[in-house]
Amino acid sequence: MTATAVEIQQFSVRFGEFQALQEVNLSVPQGAFVAIVGPNGAGKSTLLKALLGLERGALRDGPTQVSGTVRVLGLPPRQVPPGWVGYVPQVKGFDRSFPALALEVVVSGLRRRWPFIITAQERKKAEAMLDKVGALALANRRLGRLSGGELQRVYLARSLIREPRLLLLDEPATGVDAVGEADLYRHLEAYQRETGATILMITHDWEAAQHHASAVLVLNRRVVGYGPPERVLCHECLSQAFGHVGHGHGLVLKGD
């Protein structure tokens, strides 16, 4: 067991002319719950993808330049056994027209392949996981018919089913109502208590983040602030991240 879940040093990502991340340094101890905040285009998703070894993943115009080191659970990202890391992608990139049942989505997380036939054992396991996140009733629903909040629960169950030691969530609370968001934190905290896993979660809801996270990372291409919520979510750090801080970000700031 390594002491740190995530260790990033001088990490930079450039898409052609565009500097998405610049000299990011970050050390996340095991068992931490880190909320990642920052404006749109700040490189938050890029950072999570780097932890999955996907920063060069999809379609690119121009070369993607990556430098620095990333260690996930002590290993380079592409050498980490896939079962160790759970991932909930940003819902906006997701194809709802794919014919699938919620249960199949969860089983795909278990198998790392798409199921042709689901065994009784897999079904039991997937249903138990769906039950845990309060989504058992969704098991046989079609993916295209799920609401944003329902979808998020299914993806959460999917990401937890192999009991990952590191859980990465990309805006899981976006498009989810307040009750759904409270539920999400409840499930994440329960999972963390049970397993001691590390959680990195991108969110735009600062208020919730500062109540539940053990640390907050404010990112705007560079690390603007990183530490306990009450220290990081101060006025200067935020205005540095966003250029200005005012109403309209939906931010709730602690008195400072």
Place this chain on the structure above:
Amino acid sequence: MLEALQLPFMQRALLAGLLVGGLASYLGVMVVQRRLSFLGDGLAHAAFAGVALGLLLHQEPLWVAIPFAVGVSLAITWVREQSSLGDDTAIGIFFAVSVALGVLFMSLRQGFAPDAVAYLFGSILTVTPTDLWAMGLVALGVVALLPLWPDWAYATFDRELALADRRPVLLHDYLLAALVALVVVVSVKVVGIVLIAAFIVIPAATARLLSQTFAAMTLRAVGIGAFSVLPGLASAYLFDIPAGSAIVLTQALFFLLALGLRRL
């Protein structure tokens, strides 16, 4: 009708139709769900250029068209992975170049080319044993790769998740592209260049309307693709209409029925 099946050319036609219908629909499921429906058309025209080159060089057109279309398909995939040009744009460029080359090769060849017409519109009743052998080999290849269905389906569902799970997504993209090209080329003689895309797209689209899971969609697409050949061939034989048209119209009828069923 049944005595027609005693005729060797009818037996070959039936076997060829079933093979082409099943194979094109199976790969069509991945192609359609990945929104690459235009790929079938693009590769059909690459096959056209290959056939024209084969005729020009006085070679068996199939053996020239196969490497040509596979090469084009791999090149399309490469362009798609290298740039964020839309898939349709990448395909469209190769489509246009293929047609231009095909027309050029045809014009370089002296005299009339009746055999080229057969390729344009298909002639299932003149399928040769060589054609059947080629189809059989491609079918064997596809069957041998059936165990990759779970990986292909996973990457079709969500490419990023498949990559995060370290599946060989890129390799499989190229493999799939090569297989689609192979199926298109060996099908061209049966269906014709102008109609092959229908074999890839219509049964898969029909199956999607009827299916709740990707596995069910795959099975239904293959079933519909193969079955459509029967009434299609029968009406071609009985009423002396082009078999390719008859089969595609049958597929389209099933599609309409499926649309109607969904409304109920």
